[in-house]
Amino acid sequence: MTADVSSSSARRFKRRRFSRRLLRLRPLLVLVALGLVVGAVVWVVGFSTVLDVRAVSVRGLPAASPLSSDDVVGAAAVGTGGPLAKVDVDAARSRVLAKLPALASAEVSRSWPHTVSISVVERTPVVVLSDGGSLQLVDASGVAFRTVPARxxxxxxxxxxxxxxxxxxxxxxxxxxxxxxxxxxxTKLVAVSARTADSVTLRLTGNVAVMWGSSDESDKKARVLAALLEQGGAKEYDVSVPDLPTTKA
Structure with missing residues (x-):
C-alpha cells in the first residue's frame, strides 16, 4: 500500500514538473510556430509560383486610340512567371510614361492573385504645333506628344x-x-501664334486677329472678347489687358 502511494505521488510530481516546463516553454513555442507561419507565407508570396504573374491587363485606352494594350504592356516590361509581390510597380509606371509620351498618366498595381493591372489616361490634344514641316499634337499643358500627317x-x-x-x-x-x-x-478659332508666353495671338474666322497676351485671366478675356465680337465692325481686338480692351477696324 505504501509503495502504491509513493508511486502515485511520484507520477503526480513528474506531471506537475512537466506542466511547469511547458508553461516556461510556451512563449518560445508560440514564437517558433509564428515563425513557421510567417516563413511559409513569405515563401508562398515572394518565392513560389502559387502567386506568380500570369497576366498584365490594361484599362483606359479609347477604342480609337493609336496605342494598343500591347504597346502599354511592352512599355511596362513586366515579365510573367515571377512572384507578383516582387513586381516593382513604381518602376513599371515610370517606364510606361517614359516610353509612351501620349499618356498623361499611368497607374500600375497588383491584382491578386496573378495579375498586374495598368490604368492609363491619354493626353487630349488642343492644338497642332507646326514645327519645321512636321505637325505635332499638343495637349493643354503644352506637351507635344504625337506627330500626325495632317491637321x-x-x-x-x-x-x-x-x-x-x-x-x-x-x-x-x-x-x-x-x-x-x-x-x-x-469654333471660330483658326490659328494661334506666339513670340513669348505673354504674347499669344489668336486668328479667328473672317481674318480677325485677337491679341490675347498671356494665359492669365483667360476667362475674363474670353467674356470681354465675346462682348466685343457681338458689336462687330473690327478686324483687330486687344484683350491682353481685359479691363482696357481696344479694337481696330
Missing part, C-alpha cells in the same frame, strides 16, 4: 517664334489659352 479639322494650328529656353513656356501658354476658350470661341 485634324477640329484643332487650330499654333506657330511659335520662340526658341531655346523660352520655347516650352511659350507653347504651354498658347496651348493653355486655347484650352480655356469657351466653345463659342473655339
Amino acid at each position: 485634324p479639322a477640329e484643332l487650330p494650328v499654333v506657330t511659335l517664334s520662340a526658341w531655346g529656353a523660352t520655347r516650352a513656356p511659350t507653347l504651354a501658354s498658347a496651348a493653355g489659352v486655347v484650352a480655356s476658350l469657351p466653345p463659342a470661341l473655339k
